[in-house]
Amino acid sequence: MSPNRAVDTAIDIVVCVPTFRRPDWLARTLDSLVAQTTRRPFAVVVVENDAGARQGADVAEAYFASGRLRGLALVEHAQGNCHAINAAFGTALGAYPAARFFLMIDDDEWAEPTWLEAMVATAERTGAGVVGGPVMPQIAQGGPPALARHPAFRPAFDTSGPVPVIYGSGNCLIARSTFVRLGLPAFDVAYNFLGGGDTDFFMRARRAGIQFQWEQEAVISETVPVARTTLRWLAARGLRIGAINYRIDRKHRLGGIGGVVIAMKSAVILSLSVGRSLRILAKTRQLTFALHPIAVAVGRCLASIGIEPQPYRAATPK
Structure with missing residues (x-):
């Protein structure tokens, strides 16, 4: 956690960003959060999962020290996808006790300026415990543009409204009440190296009766390097x-x-x-x-x- 930093107990929204060895991309992610047009005060929790180099933590600390964003940076020493995400959500829940909504964005993504407002407004309007939105693939130069429609990249839904479940955490909002219902840690670390801890979490939420909503206007874009095509x-x-x-x-x-x-x-x-x-x-x-x-x-x-x-x-x- 950032030293000597007072936590704002009035924060109602926290954006969680796990990161691993992508400092330049993380800066783009954080720039997109700086550019959010919402008037709602929000904080950002960045979790660095490379305890050796700490490049992502250093990037995040610079944003917080300059006042461009409010938030905390911490290092998760246990390597793995689920460890980093659990550290992000767990820290956010504890450090911001008044926060009702916890969003997540990956460090290879960037949000449209209206993203946060659209996600939170949907959660408030519908009472949903989980809100998802599209992650739109941006194929890097040299890759086939048609692959943006490939099932590996295509969003699960394309219309706003209630949905049975969402499958990924790269663009999601989870209400505090959902974490209370399901308990912590949120993601099963058995999925650490395979992936799918987010899908498992959302399946458990559905079994617990949590309501899901999809907000098509809450757009996040994702880098798709040529190597992934x-x-x-x-x-x-x-x-x-x-x-x-x-x-x-x-x-x-x-x-x-x-x-x-x-x-x-x-x-x-x-x-x-x-x-x-x-x-x-x-x-x-x-x-x-x-x-x-x-x-x-x-x-x-x-x-x-x-x-x-x-x-x-x-x-x-x-």
């Missing part, structure tokens, strides 16, 4: 999605029959994936799009025998 990377992303889906199904199964049902579900998904892929190929003529259903299905099957990708274990950006 290759067939190899997209296939690996599909495998990871399948593994996450399988693990969540297994975690939430009910009774002994659950394992049988999950195995049958995986077999059906695998058998149907070939037909889905062929239809997508005929429609789009894009192999990268067509292989996605097969990759997801194979990822489920590999996870069922204990083979999972670990993209967050390596000391590289996700």
Whole structure:
């Protein structure tokens, strides 16, 4: 936590930003928070997950010291996606006891100026415990622009209103009441290196009866480097999605029959994936799009025998 910094007990909104070895991108994220047009006072909690270099913490401290943003920076020494996010939410909840709403944005993203106002207004108007919004992919120069429509990048919804659940934390608002209902730590650290701790959290929220809303006007953009536009990377992303889906199904199964049902579900998904892929190929003529259903299905099957990708274990950006 930043030394000698008084916490503003009047803060009603906190934006949480986990970061790992992307100081330049983090600065762009924080610039987008500086540019928010809302009149609501808000704070920012930045969690550095590279305890050695601390470049992200240094960037955040400069924003707080200059007064461009209110907030706190801290270092989470336990490496892993879920450790960093849990530290962000846990610190925000404790340091700002009057805050009702906790938003999250990743360090490879930047928010439109009306983002925060749109998210909070939706939560207040609807009483939702979780609000999600679109993360719009921005393909780097040299990458195929058409990949912005790929299932790996496309937002889950495109219309504002109630939704059954959201799947990612890269653009979300979580009410304090939701954390109270589900308890802390928020994200299961078993997903630390696979990813999917956010999906698991939101699935638990749905099972607890939490109301979800989608706000299409609360737009965040995401950098998609050329390295993420290759067939190899997209296939690996599909495998990871399948593994996450399988693990969540297994975690939430009910009774002994659950394992049988999950195995049958995986077999059906695998058998149907070939037909889905062929239809997508005929429609789009894009192999990268067509292989996605097969990759997801194979990822489920590999996870069922204990083979999972670990993209967050390596000391590289996700």
